[in-house]
Amino acid sequence: MTTDTTTSEIELTIGAPAHGGHFVARHEGRVVFVRHALPGERVRARLTDAADGASFWRADVTEVLEAAPGRVEHFWPEADALRAASRGRLPVGGAEFGHIDLATQRALKADIFAEQLLRLAKVDQKVTVEPALDERADGLHWRTRASFSVAPGGRLAMHAHRSDELIPVQRMPLAVEAVNNLQLWDVDFSGVSRVEVAVPTTGAPLVLLIPAAGAHPKSLGRIASALPTGTSIASWDPETSTLNRLRGRTWVQETVLGHDYRVTGAGFWQIHRNAPQTLIGAVLDGLQIQPGEQIADLYAGAGLFTAPLADAAGESGRVLSVEASAAASRDARKNLFAAPQVEILQGRVDKALAAYEGRLDVVLLDPPRVGAGKDVVGQIVAAAPRAVGYVSCDPASFARDLGYFQDLGWKLESLRVFDLYPHTHHMESFAVLTPA
Known part of the structure; x- marks a missing residue:
């Protein structure tokens, strides 16, 4: 038997934020993941996924009975859950935090990231979420x-x-x-x-x-x-x-810090207009690359990080750029043709690491949302670099991978989290890991 979600509305008191753009509430002992809410609010919410036998339900706020500090009028009418509900419609996805002021958004994201670290990696650390370089005060007009x-x-x-x-x-x-x-x-x-x-x-x-x-x-x-x-x-x-x-x-063609990058078709590129500069700065500050070092840039795409890493390592260094996408790898070859210290490999990261011969001083990885996984983490640790830089767009997969590193004797040296997706629940992070 399934609850009729087209008409079922319940009143809820909203609790803590959860990863994925939801907030946790309880109804008659059952967990309900609620969107378009804020902690501490009393709301009326429409059930969107409420099978009687399910371990949890999902719901969207339709009316705010008691608002929490930090709630503001949504900047985008089509994405405003309250306005959509008053018209019997659903809101556009992709701006699920638009009803929250930016300072509160970043505080919530910090809490979510810290919770994932504690739950999945057993790391108890205070997290601060930074804006991107030259971010607008309203957090709008950032998607390229x-x-x-x-x-x-x-x-x-x-x-x-x-x-x-x-x-x-x-x-x-x-x-x-x-x-x-x-x-x-x-x-x-x-x-x-x-x-x-x-x-x-x-x-x-x-x-x-x-x-x-x-x-x-x-x-x-x-x-x-x-x-x-x-x-x-x-x-x-x-x-x-x-x-x-x-x-x-x-x-x-993208141009970042003096480097030109060709990105073909649907090839991956950081979405926020200032994300490339923000992340390159964090990577170079965190890893402190020295001339002559041997570096692996894993999940390298069109070479966003490969180019500045090659600059820092100099002609006496070496940068191994590994990317599975054939199109992105072709772009990287064009983008880095003038850097003889760069070797570009097109293929899976695990296979490239298994075949690699020679030392690695530093490894940088920027994996997809699912993370790198236990096997790749093991291969990176086996290469014995002095430091690993980890760029992540998902706190859960990062925390899981961090747990694998810790199991192999490594530690979290430093962490920076960036709000590169204002008005959404997403965030980006850069961590430096070192042997314990």
Whole structure:
């Protein structure tokens, strides 16, 4: 038997924040993970996932009965849970902390990160969350990448959280103004299932069109002709990783601290406009690379960290750059062709470490959200570097990996956490680990 979540509303007192953008409440002894709330609030919430036999339920706030300090009016009407509920709709996902002032957001993120460290790595440490370099006071207009779905009728839309429902949008306040200035909302994207936008620091924006199943090929040409002049356009098939140029380039150029980076198609790049500078500064300050050192840059992507690491190691040093994505590895070869001390390997990190011969003084890793895992951690420790730098976008996977390092005799030397995703529950961190 399943509770009817379309009409079921309950009153809750909100407790501590939980990883993932939720807050913990209890209803008749059962845990309820609630979105769009704040600790200490009394709210009315609509159940969104409430099977009778489930160990926990999920709910969205529909009305605030007693507000907590730190609650503000949401900056984005389409993402405002209270406004959406009053209209019988769901809010757009992706701005789940927009009802909280920035100082409170960062305090909550610090608590969440500290809780993950304590629970998963048994590390009791006070955490402070720092803003990105030159962050705006309102925390808006930071996304240089944006992804949109296409609603029936061809207009851009975004999904509600954990839902197939599409909500049409006319703007994206978290995106840099250059994304909004493209006015993609006025274009008929019929024949396309998703639209990806990348606005680089230099050069033309890139719009990737992901065709809908069974779409006529002519629809892509029609859409391309409707997009602003000067915009590069390509089609992208995620299933086959096929990238086809429709107009301009199939890549964008990013420039960070004097280095130029080519990033092709849907290749990974830090989303916040100032994340690259923020993280490079943290990495170089934390690792203190010396000339002549041997370094491994794992999960290296297009070479964001490889280039400054190579500068620091000098021509007498060596940097091994390992990346599984063939497209990103090709970009890295172009981006680092003038650095003879860099060796680029395309393939899995575990296989590259298993085949590597020679010493490693420093290892830097920036794994995907799932983390590096126990086997890779073991390989890194076996290489006996003096220090490991760990860039992470997920406190839970980082804490799990930290536990593996600790089991092998390593310790957390330093930790910095950055709010590179304002108005969302996400955060980025950089840690230095050393042999205990």
